[in-house]
Amino acid sequence: MNPLLAQFLAEAADLLTQVDEGLLQLERTPGDPEMVNEVFRAAHTFKGSSGLFDFPELTRLTHAAEDLLDAVRAGALPLDSGMTDDLLAAFDLIRGWLAHVTSNECLPATAGADAAALITRLRAPIGGEKVKVETTVAVARRDSAPAWLAYFDEEWLAETAAWLRTTSAQMRFIRYVPDSGCFFRAEDPLHLIRQVPALERLGLIEPVEWPEAADYDEYACMVAFVFAARAAVGEIDYLFRYVSDQIEVVDLDGDTIQRYLSGEAEADAAAPSEADEPGTVDTVRSSPSEPELVADARAILTAALRSLAINPTGHVHLVSVANAITAAAHALGDPVEIREPDVVALTATVTRLLGDTPPPEDAVSTAPIEPIPVDRGRADDPGGQVGSRILKVDQEKVDHLMELVGELNVAKNGLTFLAQAAEEEFGSRALSRRIKDQYSGLHRIAEELQASVMDIRMLPLSVAFSRFPRLVRDLSRRLGKNIELVLTGEDTMADKDVIEALGDPLVHLVRNSLDHGVETVDERLATGKPGTARITLAAVADGDAVVVEISDDGRGVDPTRVRRKAYEKGLISEEELETLSDSDAVDLVFRPGFSTAEQISDLSGRGVGMDAVRASVEKLGGAVTMRSELGSGTTVRLRLPLSMAVTQVMVFSVAGQRFGIPVDLVVETVRVPAAEMSRVLHQDVVVLRGEVVPVLDLARALDMPWTPDQTQDRAILIVGVNGQRVGLLVEQFHREVDVILKPMEGLLAYANEFSGTALLGDGLVLLVLNMKEVLGLAARVG
Amino acid sequence: MTTVMLVDDSATMLMSLKSILTKAGYSVETAEHGKQALDKLGKGVKPNLIISDVNMPQMDGITFVREARKAPGMRFTPMLMLTTESEQTKRTEAKSAGATGWLVKPVSPDQLLGVIKQVLPGA
Amino acid sequence: MPLELGDTTATLTGVVTVDEVEELAAWLQATAKPRVNLRKCNHLHTGALQAMLRFRPKVSAAPTDAFLAGQVLPLLEGSGGEPTRQGSEPP
Known part of the structure; x- marks a missing residue:
C-alpha cells in the first residue's frame, strides 16, 4: 500500500x-x-x-x-x-x-x-446543498473606457487602438491598486504583474503627492499599476486570486479606446457593472448561427455548473468538466483556455460564458436541462445484479422496524392488563384465560420478530476492535513501548448500538493500558519480563450479554498506593484504609475523583477517568470490573447487554406509584412478616437463608410519603448491585414487561435516580430506577 | 536552500505536502500546530515560506499567522493558509491577520509548486 | 549580495527583495545625486521600485531582464505617473 x-x-x-x-x-x-x-x-x-x-x-x-x-x-x-x-x-x-x-x-x-x-x-x-458560485474576477466588457486608461502611455494606446480596430480584436485592461500594508503580507505587486502572461504594457499610478523624504515610509505601498495583457481570464483570475478585491478588469476593443482617446465618450469612472446587458455583447465574437448549437452549448454549461457544485473535487473529474466547457465555449465562438482546472476558475468561466450567451430565441429555454450524469461512484456498481440474495437496507428502515417491534411489545403487554381487568372487573375468569392464551401466542410471534430484527442489527465486534491495531501501534511508538495487541472473539455479534457505545470506553481503557499499565521496555526487562508487552482485547458472548476484556501484562495496580491515594483524596475513611481488601482497593479507581496517573498525559486525556468509563458502561445497562495483580497485569471486564433496544423490567409499586427495575438486577422477590425485620446499626435488615441483607425503604429514599401496613407481610425486592445484595422495601410486586427504555428528557433529565422512562401497555409512563443512584440516595437519606 | 515550514495537525497532510516539497528540492520544517510552529520560529528556524492549516488544536492557523508575523525575521515572509472551498470567511480573516494567500485542499503538486513560485520571488 | 552601495552608485544584482528595501531607501535618501546600476538586476521588489520613484536616481545601466527593461524601466525614466490628459490631444 x-x-x-x-x-x-x-x-x-x-x-x-x-x-x-x-x-x-x-x-x-x-x-x-x-x-x-x-x-x-x-x-x-x-x-x-x-x-x-x-x-x-x-x-x-x-x-x-x-x-x-x-x-x-x-x-x-x-x-x-x-x-x-x-x-x-x-x-x-x-x-x-x-x-x-x-x-x-x-x-x-x-x-x-x-x-x-x-x-x-x-x-x-x-437547507440542502450549498451551491457556491464564486466569481473572483468580474470581467466587464463595455463600450466606454474607464478613466484609469489615462495612466497608460498615450502613444501606445493610440497604436493599440488602431491595431485592435484593424484586426477587430480586443484587449484586456487591468487596474491593480494594492493596499498600503500589502508588503507585510509578503505581497510584491510587481512580482505578480511580472507573471502575467502576454503582458503588453505596464503603467504606473503614483501618489498625487509624495511624502517628504523624512516622512517617507518605505514599507507603505503607495503606488498602483495599470496594465494591458492578452492573458486569459482564468490566468488573471489565478494570479490575482489573493487580491481579487484590488483589481478591476475590462475588455476593450479598438473603437472604445479610440472614442476614449478622441474624448468622444465620457470616461466612466464608476466600477464596472456586474452584469452587462446581453445586448452589449461585442460584435467581435463570431456569433454562432445555429440556435440549436447555442442551446446545446448552454445545456452543457448548465450541466457543468451543476456538476461543479455537486462534486467540486477530483482532478479527473475537473479535467473532464474542463473539456466539456472548452468544447461548449468553442461552439459558442468564444474559445476559452483552461490550463489548471480548479473549481473556482471553472465556475467563473462557466458563469461568464452563460452570462455572455443569451439563450437562443427559438430554444425552449424554460425547460430545465438535465445535468450530465456525473456520479462516478456508480460506474462500477453492479446495480441490479441478477441472483444476488443480499438486500441492502437503509439503517433507518431497520431502526423504524425496531421501533415498531417495541410498539408491538407495548401493545402486547396491554393484553395482560386486559386479562386482569376481565377477571377483576368483569369477573370472567374464562375470558381472562382466553386473553392470556392470545397473549402467549402473540408473545411468541413478537419475540421471534424481535429476535429477527435484532439479528439484522447485529454487527461483529471486529467493527469496534478494528481501530485498535493502528491505535496501539501508533501510540506505542509515540510512547517508546513495545506492544503486541491480541484480538480474540472479533466475530462475536452484538447490537449496533452496543458496538457504537462500546467504542468510547474501549478506547479509553486501551489508552489507559498503553499509558499507565504497560511499562517501558527497559522497565520490563529489569523486572524479568519480555520486552514486548501484550494487550489483549477479547470478546465473548455470554447469554444475553457480551463480555469484553481488556487485559495487559503490565505493572498492575498497586492496592497500597490506591488505598493511600483514595484516603488522601478523602474517598475512604481511615478505617477503610486499614481494612479494605486488595480487590476492593483496586475497585477504588472507579470512584469519581480518583485518578491514578500522577500527571495527566495527552493520551488518556484530560481528567476523564475510570469513573467516566464505569458511568458510561452502566448507563448502557452494563457493568465494569477490574482485576489486577501488582507486577503482572490488569484486566478490565466490560459486560454489556447484547442489545440496548428492549429491556425487561420488573414493575412494582411504592407509595401507590409504579416503578420499574431492570430484571437483570433482580435476584428474587420475598415476602417477610413484619416481625422478622430487624435493625442492626440503624439499618433495617432481613435474614435470608442465613445471610443478613440490608433493606432500604424505597419510599423514604424517593421522598414519598408511605407507611407500610403493620399487619401485612413486607414485600422485599432483593437486587444485586456491584456484587452486593440489597433489599428494597416496596408496596407491591407486579409483572415483568419488555419495554423500550427512553432516556430521561426535559425537567427529569437531571433526575439521576432514574435511568429512563418506558410506556406501559395501559398508557402509563413507567419510571425505571437507576439502582446505583438510588442506593447512593438512600445512603444520604440515612 | 529554500525552507518551507508546514503547519498542520493532520499527519497525512504533512506527509503529502512534505513529499512534494522535498522532491522539488525544498527543505521542509513541520509542526503539528501553531504553538509548536511558533516555538520553532522562536528557536531560530527561519523558513522562507510558511504553509499552515486553519483549523488546528492548541492554536488555530489565523492566530498563528498573526503571531508569526511578529517573530524575528518573519515580517515579510509569505504565509499561505490551507483552506477548504467553504472557508471563504476564513481567508478574509487570514488575510487581515497577515497571510499572503491560501491553497485549497486537496493540494496538487502543480498547485503547490506553482503557488510557491508565485509568492517567492527568485524561488 | 543583491545590494552594493557605493558613494554615488548603487549596484543592484539578482533579485532585490523586500529585505533590501530599507537599506536602499535610506541610501537613496542620503545620497546627493544617486545613480543606480540595474544591469544585473533580475527583479525589483515593489518597495524598491517605489523608493526609486520617490527619490529619482539616475539609472546608469539598464537592466538586461526583459520585464524590467521593457516595462519597468520606462516608468523610471518617464515623466512620472502623471496621467496623460485624456482626449486633450487627438493623435
Missing part, C-alpha cells in the same frame, strides 16, 4: 474515534462549544485528507458532515439527537468504507448510493 494511504488510514482511525467520542459526549452535554469545535475539527481534518485520494464519495460525505457541524459550531442550529444519529451513521459508514479501503485500496462499489441518502439527511437541517 502506498505509504500516504497507510498514513491516512491510521489517522482516520484516530479521527473517527475522536468524532465518535465527541458526538457521544455531546449527546450527554449538548452544546458544549469546546466539544462541538473538537468534533468539527476532526471532521474537517478528515475531509481535508480524504481529498488527497480519489475517494469522491468520502469527501462528499465528510463535506456534508462538516457543513452541518460548522452550522452547529456557529450556533446556527442546535445539535439534536436526530442529527447526532445521522452524524454517527455517516462516520459508521465511513469506518466501513475504510475497512474496505484497507483491504482493497478502493471504496466499495456501493459507496455512492450509500452516501447519497445520508448526505441528503445531513444537509437537510442546513
